[in-house]
Every structure is written in structure tokens, then in C-alpha cells.
Amino acid sequence: MPGSDSDRIASLSVVDAIAGYYAVKAIDALVVSGAMQALADGGTLKQIAAGFGFDEQALLSVLRYLEKTTDIIELRSHDSSHSATLSRKYRASEVEHLTNLYVGAFGPCCDRIAEILRGSAKCDLVDLRRHSLAFVSDGPPDPYLPRLLREIRVSRLLDIGCGGGDLLIHMASTDNGFTGVGVDSNREALERARGRCAASSELQSRIEWLECSVLELHRSLSPEVRDGLQALCLRSVLNSLFSDKSLVKVVGVLGYLKEMFPKRILIVADYFAKLREPSCPSGSYRRTLIHDFAQLASAQGLPPAEQSGWETLYSQAQVSLIQAFHYAGDGLDHFIHLLQL
Numbered sequence: 001m002p003g004s005d006s007d008r009i010a011s012l013s014v015v016d017a018i019a020g021y022y023a024v025k026a027i028d029a030l031v032v033s034g035a036m037q038a039l040a041d042g043g044t045l046k047q048i049a050a051g052f053g054f055d056e057q058a059l060l061s062v063l064r065y066l067e068k069t070t071d072i073i074e075l076r077s078h079d080s081s082h083s084a085t086l087s088r089k090y091r092a093s094e095v096e097h098l099t100n101l102y103v104g105a106f107g108p109c110c111d112r113i114a115e116i117l118r119g120s121a122k123c124d125l126v127d128l129r130r131h132s133l134a135f136v137s138d139g140p141p142d143p144y145l146p147r148l149l150r151e152i153r154v155s156r157l158l159d160i161g162c163g164g165g166d167l168l169i170h171m172a173s174t175d176n177g178f179t180g181v182g183v184d185s186n187r188e189a190l191e192r193a194r195g196r197c198a199a200s201s202e203l204q205s206r207i208e209w210l211e212c213s214v215l216e217l218h219r220s221l222s223p224e225v226r227d228g229l230q231a232l233c234l235r236s237v238l239n240s241l242f243s244d245k246s247l248v249k250v251v252g253v254l255g256y257l258k259e260m261f262p263k264r265i266l267i268v269a270d271y272f273a274k275l276r277e278p279s280c281p282s283g284s285y286r287r288t289l290i291h292d293f294a295q296l297a298s299a300q301g302l303p304p305a306e307q308s309g310w311e312t313l314y315s316q317a318q319v320s321l322i323q324a325f326h327y328a329g330d331g332l333d334h335f336i337h338l339l340q341l
């Protein structure tokens, strides 16, 4: 049951949708200013307003709007003093992740829906700074991928599209023998990954970060580094390559990796899209539908909805699927595919 939301709240009225639009603008302002974390820490409105240079009455009005239209803010008033906290249902990092991703990074694309309707949407509207902020988590990544890497004894991994470096940093921090190379085309993501290792000479010696696109790996990796890699990982990266119906981009990337790293293990971790499925229950897949919409708005296209669609891709690229794992989390149907190039 991906997502625990019931169908009851699946269909927003026009007024609900507009209320949500204003609420998300307010939430975004609190995230961008850093005030969301301050709300999670709790405090009087006077303290929070003073800390961020806000007008206390304006802050009270914005928080009151959020309190009345969403479940994220709790406000308490005593005489003329007010205090506010983020609801215990949420961690600030969770609100920040969702807001950075769907409002900050993909928001500019959603401002141009007319271009999607005309079939001329472009990827270049994604705010890469906000996107990189969304992929720096404060906890370990979900346990399945690290567990699989340990089970198949991968101790030297190339993480392609490594984002803020969650996976490699987690693996290297929990296994003294683990080394890795993280590559990403987004400079800001790599700066965050490097920054997270800055305080640890141990991590710096065991993880190398390279700014490059997947199709430039032949230029960026030395033959020694390339030969020393045991496995490759593409976690939430292939889903960005479905803009063309012919699937030529995604098959092209898989074919390129097969040529560069013959016989090596490739792990693909991604999700099944739902937007094109007429029978998909909208309540339980609300988060997936939001994600699918962001994929469309940013011209990344929709990845396959089923295992068979991914298998077709692999067979076109002549890559062998060894094992498939499925699991639900964050309201998305995730999978991990273990492949041999």
C-alpha cells in the first residue's frame, strides 16, 4: 500500500487546490528562509520573527493560514504571546526534501504547463540548486540497496548520478573496506557531497567525486579507476531519460555502460510510474502521481509502469536481469534490479 493516504482525500475540490497552492507558497518561503527548521525546534513567534527578520504579525497570519488549511503547523496563544511548532507528524528534513524537490526544483517547470500541453516542455527549467538540496538527507538511505551491496560483497562502487552522495557516504561510513567513485552532472550536488566529507580525511581518501555526465565517463575515468570498479549503480537516474517515445536515450545509456564496463554488475534502483494507468487508485498513489507530474513537467517523461516495461529496455540494450526486488516506500513503488552488463 504505497502511501497511506486514503481515497477520501484524493480528489481536491477547486477550492482545496487553490488553498493548497497558497499553502505551498507559504511552506516554500519558510523552507527557503530556514524558518521551517526553527519551527521544528519550537519557540515563540517573537523569537522566530526576530531570528529571521520577519514581521511578527505577518508571520502569525501566515502560520495561522497554514494551521487552518494544512496539518503541518501547531499554534498556541497565551494572552498576547504566540508560539508555533511544526506538527509532530513531520520532521523538518522531510518537509524540506519534499518542498525542495517538488516546489523548488520542479516548480519552475510547473509554471509552464502550457508548454507541456504543446509538447514543447524542456528539462532546462529545473532549478538544480534546489534539486541538489533535496538529495542531501540527514539519515541513512533506505536499507535495501546498502543491504544488497553488502550481500553481493561490493567493495568498490561507481555511483552514477550520486546526488549529494548519500549512498557512498553511508557505505563508506559503515564499512572500513568500502571505496567508491561518485559522479554527477550537477556541480552543486557534488559540492554538497564533497562538503559532507570535508571533516573526514578517512572518507576523503576512500571516495572520489567527479563532475561529469554519464556519457562522458570514458573521458573522466582513468583506465585504472575503471578497471578497479566492481559494480555500478544508477539510483533514481534512468527515470530522467524517458522524454522520447522510442526509448533511444535510456537504451543508449545502458548500451554505453555495457561497452565501457563489460560483464560488470549494474544496479538500477528506480520507481514504477502510475499516471498512465487508468485503474491506479489516486488516493494511495498520490505521491507517485505528483512525482509523475513533475517528470512530465520537466520533460523527463514517464518510466515504465511495470516490470515488463523495464525488461524490454534491458533486452534492447542486451543487458541481463539477474534479480528483481520490489518494495513500497514514501508513497512510491520502488524496485531494485540487479543486472549484468
Ligand SMILES: C[S@@+](CC[C@H](N)C(=O)[O-])C[C@H]1O[C@@H](n2cnc3c(N)ncnc32)[C@H](O)[C@@H]1O
Residues within 6 Å of the ligand: 135, 160, 161, 162, 163, 164, 166, 183, 184, 185, 186, 189, 212, 213, 214, 215, 234, 235, 236, 237, 240
Ligand atoms: C533524483 S537524483 C538521485 C540522486 C541519488 N542517486 C540518490 O538516489 O539520492 C538524480 C541525480 O542524477 C543526476 N543526473 C541526472 N542525469 C545525469 C547524467 N546524464 N549524468 C550524470 N548525472 C546525472 C542528477 O544531477 C541528480 O543528482
